[in-house]
Amino acid sequence: MNICDQILAGKSPSILKVKELIRQVANSDLNVIICGESGVGKELVAQALHLCSNRKGKPFVKVNCAAIPGELLESELFGYERGAFTGADRTKVGKFELAHSGTIFLDEIGDMPLSLQSKMLQVLQDFQFSRLGAKTDVRVNCWVLAATNQDLEQSVREGLFREDLYYRLNIIRIFIPPLRERPEDIDVLIDYFAGRFAEKIERTLFEFTDGTRDFFHQYSWPGNVRELKNTVERLMILGDWRTVKVELMARETKQFGSHELTTQPPPPVPDDYDVVTVQKKKFPPLKEVKKKAVREAEGKLISEVLTETDWNRKRAAKLLQISYKALLYKIKELNLRRED
Amino acid sequence: MGEISETSAKILIVDNDEKILSILQEYLELCHYQVTTVPSGLDALMLLRSGDYNVLLTDIVMPDISGLGLIEITRKEFPGLPIIAMTGYGRQVKNLTSERSPDYYLEKPFDLTQLSKVVHSVLHKE
Numbered sequence: 001m002n003i004c005d006q007i008l009a010g011k012s013p014s015i016l017k018v019k020e021l022i023r024q025v026a027n028s029d030l031n032v033i034i035c036g037e038s039g040v041g042k043e044l045v046a047q048a049l050h051l052c053s054n055r056k057g058k059p060f061v062k063v064n065c066a067a068i069p070g071e072l073l074e075s076e077l078f079g080y081e082r083g084a085f086t087g088a089d090r091t092k093v094g095k096f097e098l099a100h101s102g103t104i105f106l107d108e109i110g111d112m113p114l115s116l117q118s119k120m121l122q123v124l125q126d127f128q129f130s131r132l133g134a135k136t137d138v139r140v141n142c143w144v145l146a147a148t149n150q151d152l153e154q155s156v157r158e159g160l161f162r163e164d165l166y167y168r169l170n171i172i173r174i175f176i177p178p179l180r181e182r183p184e185d186i187d188v189l190i191d192y193f194a195g196r197f198a199e200k201i202e203r204t205l206f207e208f209t210d211g212t213r214d215f216f217h218q219y220s221w222p223g224n225v226r227e228l229k230n231t232v233e234r235l236m237i238l239g240d241w242r243t244v245k246v247e248l249m250a251r252e253t254k255q256f257g258s259h260e261l262t263t264q265p266p267p268p269v270p271d272d273y274d275v276v277t278v279q280k281k282k283f284p285p286l287k288e289v290k291k292k293a294v295r296e297a298e299g300k301l302i303s304e305v306l307t308e309t310d311w312n313r314k315r316a317a318k319l320l321q322i323s324y325k326a327l328l329y330k331i332k333e334l335n336l337r338r339e340d
Numbered sequence: 341m342g343e344i345s346e347t348s349a350k351i352l353i354v355d356n357d358e359k360i361l362s363i364l365q366e367y368l369e370l371c372h373y374q375v376t377t378v379p380s381g382l383d384a385l386m387l388l389r390s391g392d393y394n395v396l397l398t399d400i401v402m403p404d405i406s407g408l409g410l411i412e413i414t415r416k417e418f419p420g421l422p423i424i425a426m427t428g429y430g431r432q433v434k435n436l437t438s439e440r441s442p443d444y445y446l447e448k449p450f451d452l453t454q455l456s457k458v459v460h461s462v463l464h465k466e
Binding site for chain 1: 382386404428
C-alpha cells in the first residue's frame with residue numbers, strides 16, 4: 001500500500017482523483033491550495049503531498065492562520081530580530097525559515113489579514129523576506145501548501161483577499177468534497193479508523209453491524225471525516241450504540257432547526273426503532289438554498305441585460321455596475337450562452 | 341526540433357470549457373492535425389507523460405492543475421515541446437502566464453485563423 005492509500009482512506013471517484021493529483025504533482029514544488037469543508041481531511045492531503053515528494057525527510061511545518069491573532073501572525077511566519085519591538089529580547093526564527101528545504105502548510109489561509117497578504121505575495125514571488133526589525137532579507141526554499149474552507153473567489157470579490165495572491169496560490173487546486181457527497185467512502189472509513197484504533201487500544205467493545213452501518217450512511221456528517229473518526233472511536237470505547245446514535249440524531253436535528261430538541265433532551269430510542277422514519281424529511285442546508293437562489297437571480301438579470309445590449313459585454317457591465325472582468329467571470333460561471 | 345508535417349503533428353488541447361474544446365478540435369482537424377482534447381490539467385499531464393505530442397494548447401484558469409502549473413511542469417519535463425497559452429482573464433492572469441514564457445499567448449476570444457498560423461509557426465520553428 002503506498003503512502004497515499006495509507007493516509008487517505010476512500011474509494012470514491014473524487015478521493016481517487018485526489019490521490020492521483022497528489023501522485024502527479026508531488027515533486028513539482030508548485031504552490032497548492034487545498035479546499036473543502038471543515039473536517040474533510042485537508043491537513044492529511046498536505047501531509048500526503050509532503051510524504052510523496054522528495055522533501056519527505058525534511059521539515060513539515062504547519063501554521064494555522066486563524067488560530068494566531070493577526071498582529072502576531074507576521075512574527076510567527078517570518079520571525080524577528082532582537083529589539084524589533086518591546087519584548088523581543090532575542091532573535092526568533094519564523095516558520096518559513098524552519099520549513100527551509102521542506103514544506104510549509106498554511107491552514108485557513110483565508111483568515112490571513114490583508115496587510116500580511118502583501119508580504120506573503122512577495123515570498124511566493126521572490127522566495128525571500130525580511131524578519132521583523134531586520135535590515136537584510138532571508139532566502140528560503142520551501143514548498144508552500146495552503147488550505148481553506150472559505151470561498152476565496154468570493155473573498156477576492158469582496159476585497160478581503162488579494163487577487164494576485166489568489167492566482168499565485170491556485171497553481172494546483174485540490175478540492176475534497178464533503179463526506180455526504182461520497183457515501184461510498186463511509187464503510188471504508190469505518191473499517192480504516194476502527195482497525196487503527198483497535199490496534200491502539202488493543203481491544204474493542206463494539207462491532208459495526210449492518211444496522212449501525214446503515215445509520216452511518218443515513219447520517220449527513222456535518223463534521224465530515226473528523227466527525228466520523230471521533231464517532232467510531234467513541235463507539236469503540238463506550239460500546240454503547242444507543243447513546244451515540246441519539247447524540248448524532250440530536251446533533252443533526254438541531255442543525256436543521258427543530259426547536260423541540262433545543263429545549264428538551266432527546267427521547268430514548270428503543271433498539272427496534274426504525275431510524276429512517278425519525279428523519280422523515282431531509283432538509284437541505286440553508287446556505288445551499290441561498291446560494292442557488294442568488295445564482296438563479298444573477299443568471300436571469302445578466303441574461304436580460306446581455307440580450308438588451310445585444311451581448312455588448314462592456315455596455316452590459318456598465319449597466320450592471322460591475323467590472324468588465326467580473327461580468328466575463330459571471331458569464332463563464334453561470335454558463336450563459338448567446339441564443340441566436 | 342525537426343520538421344513535422346501537418347498530418348503527422350499531434351496537438352493536445354486542454355480547456356475546462358467543453359464547447360471551446362469541441363470548436364478548436366473541429367477546426368484544427370480541418371487543418372489536418374491530429375487532435376486530442378482533455379477537460380483538465382490533470383488529464384493533460386497524464387497524457388503528456390504517457391504519450392507523444394508536438395504542441396500543447398492550454399487554457400490557464402482551470403480546476404486541479406491550472407494552465408500555469410501545466411506550463412511549468414511541461415517546461416521542466418518536456419523542454420522542447422511548444423506551448424500555446426490561451427485565456428480570457430485579465431491582467432493578473434496575463435502577467436502570471438507571461439512569467440512562465442509560453443511560446444505564444446492567445447487572448448480569448450481569438451480568431452481561429454490566427455490560431456492555425458500560430459500552430460503552424462511553432463511546428464516549423466527552428
